[in-house]
Amino acid sequence: MGNDKMTAQISEQDGFIAALDQSGGSTPAALRLYGIPDDAYGGDADMFRLMHEMRVRIMTAPAFTGAKVIGAILFEGTMDGRAEGKPVPAFLWEKRGVVPFVKVDQGLEAERDGVRLMKPMPALDAVLARAATLGVYGTKMRSVINLPTKDGIAAVVAQQFDLAARIAAHGLTPIIEPEVLINSPDKAAAETMLRAELTGKLDAMPNGRRVMLKLTIPDVPDFYSALTKHQRVARLLALSGGYTRADACQRLSANHGMIASFSRALTADLRHSMSDAVFNTTLARSIDEIYRASTLKA
Numbered sequence: 631m632g633n634d635k636m637t638a639q640i641s642e643q644d645g646f647i648a649a650l651d652q653s654g655g656s657t658p659a660a661l662r663l664y665g666i667p668d669d670a671y672g673g674d675a676d677m678f679r680l681m682h683e684m685r686v687r688i689m690t691a692p693a694f695t696g697a698k699v700i701g702a703i704l705f706e707g708t709m710d711g712r713a714e715g716k717p718v719p720a721f722l723w724e725k726r727g728v729v730p731f732v733k734v735d736q737g738l739e740a741e742r743d744g745v746r747l748m749k750p751m752p753a754l755d756a757v758l759a760r761a762a763t764l765g766v767y768g769t770k771m772r773s774v775i776n777l778p779t780k781d782g783i784a785a786v787v788a789q790q791f792d793l794a795a796r797i798a799a800h801g802l803t804p805i806i807e808p809e810v811l812i813n814s815p816d817k818a819a820a821e822t823m824l825r826a827e828l829t830g831k832l833d834a835m836p837n838g839r840r841v842m843l844k845l846t847i848p849d850v851p852d853f854y855s856a857l858t859k860h861q862r863v864a865r866l867l868a869l870s871g872g873y874t875r876a877d878a879c880q881r882l883s884a885n886h887g888m889i890a891s892f893s894r895a896l897t898a899d900l901r902h903s904m905s906d907a908v909f910n911t912t913l914a915r916s917i918d919e920i921y922r923a924s925t926l927k928a
Contacts, residue, residue: 636729636767640803640842641864645700646924649869649893650685651733651770652705657681663894665902678707686713688897689722693914696727698921703731703770703805703891706757710764719764731805732761734797735771744777745786754793758800768803770844775810778819783808787827794841803864805891807844812871821848825857832862840864844891846871851884851928858887870895875916879923889924896920 652660657677658668664684671677685708688694702722709732713721719730734757738746748771751757761769771793773786786808794804808828810820828843835841843857844867858866866888870878875895882890899912 633765633767636723637803637864639696639700639727640729640767643696643700644921644925645696645698646890646892646920647701647703647731647867648688648694648699648728648896649703649770649891650688650705650708651703652681652893655737660684660894660897663898664900681705682708682711684897684900684902686711686718687909688900688913689713689718689726689728691910691913693910693917694726694728696729698917699726699728701729701731701767703733704766705733709761709766717764719761719766723765729767730765731768731770732757732766733771734758734761734769735773738772738774741774741776743782743785744775744779745782746774746776747785747789748773748793751793754796755800758797758802762800762802766802768805768842769797770805770807772807772809772844775808775820775824776814778814778816778823780823783820783823783827787824787831791831791835791841798839798841803840803842805842805844805867807869809844809869809871810846812846812873817846818849821846821853825854828857829860832857832860835862842867844869845888847873847878847881847885847888852886854885855887865889867891869893874898875919879919882923883926884928886927890920892920 711718722728722730735748736751737749790806797804814820840862842865847868857863868882868888868890870892878895
């Protein structure tokens with residue numbers, strides 16, 4: 631499935647995956663953090679233009695290469711955009727050595743049974759076909775778990791794996807992301823239920839198919855260690871989930887076989903007003919810190 635060199639890099643190489651996939655709902659907050667206030671743009675098109683410029687600035691920085699950043703998750707609009715005159719997926723792989731993924735979910739339903747399922751994706755097959763044509767390796771889709779309810783968590787995992795099968799049919803590798811909120815009133819119980827549901831679905835997968843998992847960093851170190859060894863898991867990723875970069879990296883470093891896929895924790899120190907030299911140095915420090923947490927374990 632997919633390019634053999636990409637598969638080897640994603641499943642075996644040291645490093646982490648950058649999450650550059652903020653959607654319409656999270657983009658204003660990301661731009662504010664970057665130093666661009668809401669009144670600096672007018673409408674969604676202008677907002678996404680500024681966000682694309684930020685992402686291109688990150689992707690073209692000297693430190694953003696496959697030496698440490700083995701993959702990058704893109705917003706659909708970014709996938710369809712260009713960097714230095716090339717389609718973004720081609721630029722990432724051919725010029726930076728970074729494996730491209732695309733976020734395919736269209737947001738979340740209201741909470742029910744303690745969880746938030748993904749909204750319907752009527753255009754999914756069209757997006758997957760376009761992604762494959764552009765040289766994208768895989769996809770990412772996010773659900774949310776707040777409470778440890780058996781029916782709710784089972785529904786989240788079932789939806790994720792059903793969609794993963796459709797994604798695999800297009801020759802793409804799915805990243806399954808059932809995020810347990812870090813402020814869940816019973817995070818440990820939710821993680822225990824989630825681990826059991828994931829294991830059952832992985833055990834039932836057909837031969838020759840693999841997925842990637844992107845999970846909240848557990849409170850108990852190596853809680854997901856069995857999943858890192860499962861033959862159907864290509865890689866286990868950690869989301870930062872609202873932890874600061876320092877906290878997320880400290881927690882991640884205690885979980886062997888788990889690598890980062892951070893968004894805000896990667897970009898939190900970057901500002902629009904920075905000179906290119908300061909921007910590049912700041913990003914390089916962030917990349918180095920996350921790389922160490924992903925490779926040098928406590």
